[in-house]
Amino acid sequence: MDFYLTALLQGLCFAGIAFGIYISMKIFNIPDITTDGSYTLGGVVTGILLTHNQPGWLILLAVIAAGAAAGALTGIIHTKLKINALLAGILVMTALYSVNLTILGRSNLPLLSLPTLFSVVNFLTDPNQNSLIILSLFVAALTLLIGYLLKTDFGIAMRATGNSEPMIRALGVNTDRMKIIGLAIANALTALSGYLITQMQGFADISMGIGVVIIGLGSVIIAETLINWLQITSVWLSLVLVLAGAIIFQFVLALTLSIGVNPNMLKIVTAVFVLIIVGLPRLTSRNA
Amino acid sequence: MIELKDISKTFNAGKPNEVKALGKLSLEIKQGEFVVIVGSNGSGKTTLLNMVAGTIFTDTGTVTIDGNNATKLPDYGRSKWIARIFQNPLSGTAADLSILDNFRLAALRTQNKGLTIGKNESFKQLVRDKIAALGMGLEDKTEQPIGTLSGGQRQALTLLMSVMDECKILLLDEPTAALDPRSAEKVMRTADELIKQYNLTAILVTHNLKDAANYGTRIIQMGEGQILKDIPSAEKAKLKQAELFEWFG
Ligand SMILES: Nc1ncnc2c1ncn2[C@@H]1O[C@H](COP(=O)(O)OP(=O)(O)OP(=O)(O)O)[C@@H](O)[C@H]1O
Ligand SMILES: [Mg+2]
Numbered sequence: 001m002d003f004y005l006t007a008l009l010q011g012l013c014f015a016g017i018a019f020g021i022y023i024s025m026k027i028f029n030i031p032d033i034t035t036d037g038s039y040t041l042g043g044v045v046t047g048i049l050l051t052h053n054q055p056g057w058l059i060l061l062a063v064i065a066a067g068a069a070a071g072a073l074t075g076i077i078h079t080k081l082k083i084n085a086l087l088a089g090i091l092v093m094t095a096l097y098s099v100n101l102t103i104l105g106r107s108n109l110p111l112l113s114l115p116t117l118f119s120v121v122n123f124l125t126d127p128n129q130n131s132l133i134i135l136s137l138f139v140a141a142l143t144l145l146i147g148y149l150l151k152t153d154f155g156i157a158m159r160a161t162g163n164s165e166p167m168i169r170a171l172g173v174n175t176d177r178m179k180i181i182g183l184a185i186a187n188a189l190t191a192l193s194g195y196l197i198t199q200m201q202g203f204a205d206i207s208m209g210i211g212v213v214i215i216g217l218g219s220v221i222i223a224e225t226l227i228n229w230l231q232i233t234s235v236w237l238s239l240v241l242v243l244a245g246a247i248i249f250q251f252v253l254a255l256t257l258s259i260g261v262n263p264n265m266l267k268i269v270t271a272v273f274v275l276i277i278v279g280l281p282r283l284t285s286r287n288a
Numbered sequence: 289m290i291e292l293k294d295i296s297k298t299f300n301a302g303k304p305n306e307v308k309a310l311g312k313l314s315l316e317i318k319q320g321e322f323v324v325i326v327g328s329n330g331s332g333k334t335t336l337l338n339m340v341a342g343t344i345f346t347d348t349g350t351v352t353i354d355g356n357n358a359t360k361l362p363d364y365g366r367s368k369w370i371a372r373i374f375q376n377p378l379s380g381t382a383a384d385l386s387i388l389d390n391f392r393l394a395a396l397r398t399q400n401k402g403l404t405i406g407k408n409e410s411f412k413q414l415v416r417d418k419i420a421a422l423g424m425g426l427e428d429k430t431e432q433p434i435g436t437l438s439g440g441q442r443q444a445l446t447l448l449m450s451v452m453d454e455c456k457i458l459l460l461d462e463p464t465a466a467l468d469p470r471s472a473e474k475v476m477r478t479a480d481e482l483i484k485q486y487n488l489t490a491i492l493v494t495h496n497l498k499d500a501a502n503y504g505t506r507i508i509q510m511g512e513g514q515i516l517k518d519i520p521s522a523e524k525a526k527l528k529q530a531e532l533f534e535w536f537g
Contacts, residue, residue: 153401156389163382166374170341171397172367233386233433 005128007254011247012135013200014215016193018223018246019146019239020186021216026224027150028182029162030078033089033213037096038070038187040209042194044100047109047204056117060195067191068184070096075180100206107206116199131200142192143239149185150235158182190216211267218274219245225281249273289457289489290317290340294349296513297335301347309335310513312348319456321521322483322490324500327510328536333493334375336510337461340491342366354456368398371450373443373479375462380446383435387426387445390434391415394449418448422478440471447478451486458483458490465495472496476503501529509535 017039024032042063049059070092077088101107117138118131149155160168161178169175193212198204222245227238256269297310310332317323325333338344339351342363351359354369374380381390392407412430420427422444426437434442443463450458460479464472480503483490494500500507507524509517517535519527 148405149403151405151407152403153392153396153406154403156385156392156407157401159385159389160382160393163384164379166343166379167382168393169343169362169364170367170370170372170380171393172364172399173401174362174364233431 002128003254003258004251005132007250008247009128009131009135009200010197010254011250012132012139013196014193014212014219014246014250015139015142015243016189016191016196017212017216018219018242019142020189020193021213021220022223022239022242023146023158023189024183024186025217025220027159027162028179028186030085030179030183031089032071032074032085032183032186034070034074034092034096034183034187035089035190035213035216036209036211037093037100038067038190039194039212040100040206041066041070041096041103042191043198043204043208044104044109044194044206045191046195046198047111048103048105050111050114050116050199051109056120063191063195064188067188067194070191071183071185071187072180074187075183078183079176079179097206104204104206108203109205110203111198112202116202117196118199135196135200138196139243142189143243146189147236147239150239155235211270214267214270214274215246215249218249218270218277221245221274221277222248225277228281289319289321289354290315290491291352292316292336292339292346292349293352295339295346295351296348297332297339297344298347308513310339310346313513313515314349315508315515317489317491319489320487321506322488322492322504324504324507325491325493325510326495326497326500326507326532326535327516331510332513333510334461335513337459337491337493340457341370341372341459369455370457370459371397371455373446373450373458373460373463375465377439377443377446377466378435381434381442381449384433386432387419387430387434387437388412388415390445391418391430391449391452395452397453397455399453418452419445422448424474438471440467440475443467443471443475444478447475447482451482451488455486456489458488460490460492462493462495464499479503497529497532501527501532507532 017035020035024030045063045066046059049062074088074092077083077091078085118134121134122130123133124130150159157168157173158178161173161175165175220242223241226241232238252273253266253270257263261269292313292315294312294314295310296312299307299309327333339346342358342361342365346359350357353366358366388407415430416427424441424444426441463479464475467475476499492504505521505524507519508515
């Protein structure tokens, strides 16, 4: 049971990445892989500020600002220098490795005895269950915030930017600026996942971000499959499904480990799993 | 309303694939004029329209719109005066967004898109009423993604969207090229009605000489980046479609 609880906790932590990828890939139609770097950045900033006994609100703000800055940088490189988004993301991600290492000062920083987000309030005595409540509240607030944003006039303009650029420019929107803001939001959300995971697992690690982009992609693709299948147009439901996608993804990984798959093979299992969810709808529709 | 002075455009200047799209060209369009532009493929009509819209900048000269020097103003900065209908019906709307969302953005063409929810009940009703007046039976589909509609339906809605916010200039680049004859006629008539009703300054690019003869107050023929003929209002009224055909002889 504890085993699935851990998967659920992980899934909730990764909701930020899933929302981030949803915004960059689905809303803006930009393949952004700054993710690995901005996720670690979130974790590293959290770790270092926690060990310096900074207040919780400051840590949260710093993580959001750091992630947003990383995303904005990718956006600026992509729009102003007209460099392919994938390459822009790789450049920033690569540079962030040095930044993260400099901030952290070493490759691993344990936080075990420090008070974290998960020890601010004690709703329940079982620490995992207590974390679940705090995490659920946090993710619920995040979902509401993004959902509201996407419903506003600004949010509609964001969604239109990924859809028809000539149209939205003719309607008075500076699409370069919009994409920079969009990537900033996406990577701020990704950094929040790093913030949560670091506090959940009790350490920040320079290599914690390797391959996390696949978690976001997998979650969004699961969500997209459900969205298409159920023909959902509502923004709120789509977001809930992205959240569900992040949780389902972690459950599948947990299940794989529980049936005795070698943890070293986890990344390949992840890749194959994403391949299956991407490939399956195409294969079945071709036969139909 | 629109004043183009000595504008010109050369694409890929200095390269082997250099194209002189517009020569030194000057054109003045007064408030309320409805200018029809005809001309063979590649004569520079779209380039001219793009310069008015601000999607490309002129190499020389100046562009003045509504008394403002707009030579270096990008397209999103000119939306306070200009609404556009694209040749491709898919370009003028955001396919995945609902009809309502598309209209919401259009209603803010000249304004800031802020962090408030503006799609309230009265706005929804306003959109439904406007769409109902179109007589295409689309008023009950406002929550549907606009991409589920046909090209003709989308083009007609794009026209309505252009007058959702204050509009002075309407640019139409072959708005009916991708449509069947009936939808094309419907869209052209809707455009003509809106232009008259809102007293818009309009530029229509078309290859349809029947439309060129029937609509507009002034007709311009372009060729090789230059204005070949410019027929003002009084003479245009007398101009027959057959004579227009001869221009292309
Ligand atoms: N972005 C561009 N890059 C290079 N050449 C261009 C570009 N846009 C237009 N041209 C060239 O400029 C010339 C004028 O093109 P334009 O699109 O203005 O013609 P048009 O009159 O609208 O033609 P049509 O009736 O086919 O739409 C053409 O030779 C075209 O190939
Ligand atoms: Mg053209």
